[in-house]
Amino acid sequence: MRNNGLRSEFEHADEGPGLLLWQVTNRWQAAQRAALAPFELTHVQFVLLTSLTYLAVAGDPVMQRDLAAQAATDPMMTSQVLRVLEQKGLVERRDHPSDRRAKSLVPTEAGAALANRAVVAVQACDREFFGPLGPRTGQFGVDLRRLRDRRL
Numbered sequence: 001m002r003n004n005g006l007r008s009e010f011e012h013a014d015e016g017p018g019l020l021l022w023q024v025t026n027r028w029q030a031a032q033r034a035a036l037a038p039f040e041l042t043h044v045q046f047v048l049l050t051s052l053t054y055l056a057v058a059g060d061p062v063m064q065r066d067l068a069a070q071a072a073t074d075p076m077m078t079s080q081v082l083r084v085l086e087q088k089g090l091v092e093r094r095d096h097p098s099d100r101r102a103k104s105l106v107p108t109e110a111g112a113a114l115a116n117r118a119v120v121a122v123q124a125c126d127r128e129f130f131g132p133l134g135p136r137t138g139q140f141g142v143d144l145r146r147l148r149d150r151r152l
Contacts, residue, residue, distance in 0.1 A: 028129055035125035039118045046118055047071050048081050049090055053107045053115040061096050061104035072148070090114060 010016050014023075032043050041049070051071040055062045068078040082105065085091040090111030096102035107115060130137050 031125050031129050032122065035121045036118060039114060039121070041114070041118060042081075044073065044077070044081055045085060046115075046122065048073065048078060049085060049107060049111055050115045050119055052091060052105055053112050056106055056112075061098075061102075062106070063096070063102060063104060067105060085111065 036046055068075045092106050093103040096104045133140055
């Protein structure tokens with residue numbers, strides 16, 4: 001289709017799924033920022049702190065690479081964000097129990113408490129944001145996981 005010189009397969013710009021995903025993601029991120037503001041956490045800080053709190057329950061040492069894999073975050077960015085969470089007193093690096101060269105990560109008591117308070121606000125935000133999908137919300141999650149897990 002040709003529209004003012006733009007060659008596109010779509011007659012209207014908002015028919016493209018990539019643009020729609022980008023627009024919806026921007027709105028969702030704004031809602032998440034607002035939900036997390038009272039906790040003084042960015043969204044990536046929240047994701048890493050809650051992921052660490054989740055992983056720590058098993059009692060096994062959590063390495064930085066384990067956390068990055070769980071959260072699907074870039075390892076270098078994960079390291080930078082963890083430093084900030086350490087400075088805030090929310091995460092500690094401890095000696096790994098079986099590998100003297102390695103460190104394991106644990107949420108502090110304050111970090112776990114904050115994660116548990118913040119997750120309530122984030123889940124409420126998600127319920128409101130995705131509410132218009134109604135009973136299709138579950139299938140939407142299935143579709144998102146299918147896209148996330150796809151190998152390109």
